[in-house]
Amino acid sequence: MSRRQPLSAQSRATFWRSLQALNITRIVIALVLLLYLVFDARLAHSIVGSIYAQTCISYLVLALAFAIVTTCWKRRFMAQLGSQVAIDIIAISLLYLDAGGLRSGLGILYLFPLAGAAILAPLVLALFSAALATLFLLAESVYQLLLFDVEPPLVQSGLTGAALFSVVLVFNRLASRLIGQEELAARRGVDLKIQQAINEIVIDDVDDGILVVGHDGLVFTGNPSARRMLGLDGGTTLFRLGEVASFEPIAQAFAAWLRVPHNSGAASDDPAYVTVKPWNGGGARRGRLDQPAHLKLRFARVDTPDEALERIVIFMQDVSAIESQAQQLKLASMGRLTASIAHEVRNPLSAIGHATALLAEDLSGPTETRLLKIVGDNVARVNRMVEDILQLSRKAQPNAEPVRLKVFLAELKAEFSETHGLPEDMVWIGAAGEAEVRFDALHLREVLVNLLTNAIRYASRASASIRIFPERDAAGHIELHVQDDGPGITPQVRAHLFEPFYTTSSKGTGLGLYLARELCLNNGAMLDYEYRFEDGAHGAQDASGRFVITFAQPVAG
Structure with a gap:
């Protein structure tokens, strides 16, 4: 079995299996030779007890011994x-001689060994x-x-x-090639x-969630980050995204x-943003019990030879954590300015x-009036910014009723x-029935006024x-949706929407939405901008953006 280079364990196992197959073939050949002797009466009568019969029996016994040794003692292969x-x-040569030489046709048996x-x-x-055989x-x-003086x-x-x-x-050449x-x-x-083990380590260690799904939304596997984002407990079992109501936004996206x-093989450049709400599951899908997760989704189709085996990879990024980090960085640098703003900016203002x-009161000309209005508007804007900054430094205590x-x-x-x-x-108000929520009324009014002001x-x-x-x-949980018919917020803007001091309006301070979210958090609720899918023209589902307030504890109405 030795070759110019050492063989792998898999090849050595193949050699031992081949040797055992050779032993089985040897046993079959010995049995066929004996059966030929038994069924041919003329030949049996002439050579019973001859070298032919003795050789066949001895050959069969040795073949069985070889098979047992090869099975029980896998060492010294070449020996x-x-x-x-x-x-x-030796056995074939004895049979060859006893059967009459080349005319017997037994020379073909040499091909086997x-x-x-x-x-x-x-x-x-x-x-x-x-x-030797030749x-x-x-x-x-x-x-x-x-x-015998005959012409052989x-x-x-x-x-x-x-x-x-x-x-x-x-x-030998064919075997060497194989x-x-x-x-x-x-x-x-x-x-x-090895590469698969490395990929598993890398995929399991990354912060981004990775789901592998079929064309019908059947989830095959997911890394720990994906299971953590979705609230899945233990190993990801086979299930469809549409089976869990909380995963419906992911299924629709x-x-x-x-x-x-x-x-194929390229991740989509246009991400989708969805929100996974708290949910209760069972078994391996225990359920997410903490705050909602805002996820950024990207999709990539895997190249497969068969459409039936098509796989799509969903990359999930927890935008909530990124938003929180960005807010903490901005607030940390802003905190040093808050103490001096009241005296250094507010009094001159x-x-x-x-x-x-x-x-x-003294100037009534159109030019002077226009200039004074510009000054007054900017004073009001700066004063509003100062008020918002001062609110950041003190947590509003809710009176949740x-x-x-x-x-x-x-x-x-x-x-x-x-x-x-x-x-x-x-402004259209949907039917609320007798539903009640636990929220400070003044805080809820401030949040909704902020959202409605943006909407108009x-x-x-x-x-x-x-x-x-x-x-x-x-x-x-009860959700309160605030939606307008204007152009939706783009995913690029959505990624920074609730960051302090981020604004797309020349008249905005960039603190309104941040403060609105903070007020919701103080009252145990969550404010987010979500893309919901609604039935549009011709039965298609269109993504529609809106602000959604999710109240933490529903109160039966």
């Missing part, structure tokens, strides 16, 4: 193979075995010529020997296992991505505002529409262009 091939040549030696032994040993055939023919078929003996050499050469291919496959398999053609009001949404929203709509001069039907900048002012309506999520 076992060499002794077996030697016994084969020589083919085995060509496959399992080095070329030199296989050729040596072929040479020399025996030629010697037997010469012996017939000298002793020397040419046939020579051709048989040449055929034996040819078989050995062909089988062994090389097996060794290459074994090395590639080892490299693949996935279905929307499938409708758009993409190149009050003086400027007071002087502007006095000038407005049950709030009846139906009454609260009706009063808020009337007050807000009157303050901003809005048409009566511009982009709404068309048509009937029901601004919509406020409650819903219940999969876990039974």
Whole structure:
């Protein structure tokens, strides 16, 4: 079994299996020879008790012994193979002589041990075995010529020997090539296992979640980060995204991505943003019990030879953690300024505002009025920014009492529409029934006024262009949706939407949405901007963005 280079464990095991197959073939040949002796009455009568019968019986016993030794003692492969091939040549030679030489046709049996030696032994040993068999055939023919003075078929003996050499050469070359291919496959398999182990370590260690799903949304596997983001307990078992109500946003985003053609093997450049709400599951899908997770999704199709085996990789990034880190960095640098803002900025600002009001009483020209209005507007803007910054330094203590949404929203709509001069039907309030939530009424009013103020900048002012309506999520929590018919927020802006001092408006301070979210957190609720999928034209599902307040503890109404 030794070759120029050491064989792998897989190849050595293959050699031992091949040697055992050779033993089984040897047993079959010995049994066939004995059966031939039994069923041929004429031959049996003439040679019962002769060398032929004794050789067949001895050959069968040795074949069984070889099979037992090979099974129980897998050592010294070449010694076992060499002794077996030697016994084969001796037994076949005795049968050949006793059956009448070349005319008996038993010379073909030499192919069996020589083919085995060509496959399992080095070329030199296989050729040596072929040479022994050929020399025996030629010697037997010469012996017939000298002793019995008959003309033996020397040419046939020579051709048989040449055929034996040819078989050995062909089988040995083919076996060497197959062994090389097996060794290459074994090395590639080892490299693949190592690479797979490295990939598993890397994938398990990354912070981004990775899900492998089928075309129908069936989840095959996921790394620990994905299981943590989705609240899955233990190993990811087979399930479909649509089976869990809380995962419906992921399933809808996935279905929307499938409708758009993409190149295989490349992650989508246009991410989708979804929110996974708290949910309760069972078994391996225990359920997420903490705060909602805002996830950024990217999809990539895996190249597969068969569409039935198609796999898609979903990359998930917890945007909530990134937003929190960005907020902490900004707030840390801003905290050093908060203490001095009241005296260093607020007092001069009050003086400027007071002087502007006095000038407005004396100057009545259109140019002066326009300039004073510019000064007054910017003073109000800076003063509002100062107030917002000062609010960041002190946590608002909530007075969480049950709030009846139906009454609260009706009063808020009337007050807000009157303050901003809005048409009566511009703000639409959905049916809230008798639902109650536990939230500080003043804080909830401030949050909704902030959201509605943003909405009127982009709404068309048509009937029901601004919509406020409650819903219940999969876990039974009450959600309050604030939506307008203006252009939705792009995913790029959404990634920074709740960061302090981030704004897309020249008149904004970048603190309104941040403060609104902080007020919600103080009251045990969550404010987020979500993309929900709704039935659009021609039955297609269109993504629609809206602000969603999720109240932590539903109160039965």
